[in-house]
Amino acid sequence: MLKEFKDFAFKGNIIDLATAVIIGGAFGKIVTSFVNDVLMPPIGMIVGADFKTLKYVLKEGVQQTNADGVVETVGEVAMMYGSFIQSIVDFLIVAFCIFMVIRAYNKTQKEEEEAPAEPSAEETLLTEIRDLLKNK
Numbered sequence: 001m002l003k004e005f006k007d008f009a010f011k012g013n014i015i016d017l018a019t020a021v022i023i024g025g026a027f028g029k030i031v032t033s034f035v036n037d038v039l040m041p042p043i044g045m046i047v048g049a050d051f052k053t054l055k056y057v058l059k060e061g062v063q064q065t066n067a068d069g070v071v072e073t074v075g076e077v078a079m080m081y082g083s084f085i086q087s088i089v090d091f092l093i094v095a096f097c098i099f100m101v102i103r104a105y106n107k108t109q110k111e112e113e114e115a116p117a118e119p120s121a122e123e124t125l126l127t128e129i130r131d132l133l134k135n136k
Helices: 002-009 012-047 081-114 121-135
Strands: 056-059 062-065 071-074 077-079
Touching (some): 012 081
Antiparallel strands (some): 062 071
16 A cells, blocks of 8 residues: 555656646746736726725724734724735736646647658558558
8 A cells, every 4th residue: 555655646747746736836926926016006006096905894993002002903894805806816817827828738739730740660661561562
């Protein structure tokens, strides 16, 4: 059983999958940073609001001063729809990037399929033998 698990865990496909998950996580962080730090500030400026602060307050909170003298709002219940909008934009950008990668990959696959495969030396030899036998 241990040998079977070792064979399973260290197959090329599992290593490839683990690599893809790690790279995908890093790519997700890059896209999130792009959306939050590059894309949303100009959109927020055009709209006139910072998306991180857009919310619908269900229950007002109470303002309290903590030990450091900082005023905080405690007990507020709000739906943070600005964060939701940012998540949608994140998703759309990631989906578009993946679409472009898959599209490019599919193009290379079609080109490989369309290119006629040259016969191997063995196939060429067998074809010649077949042709010689037909002529006799």
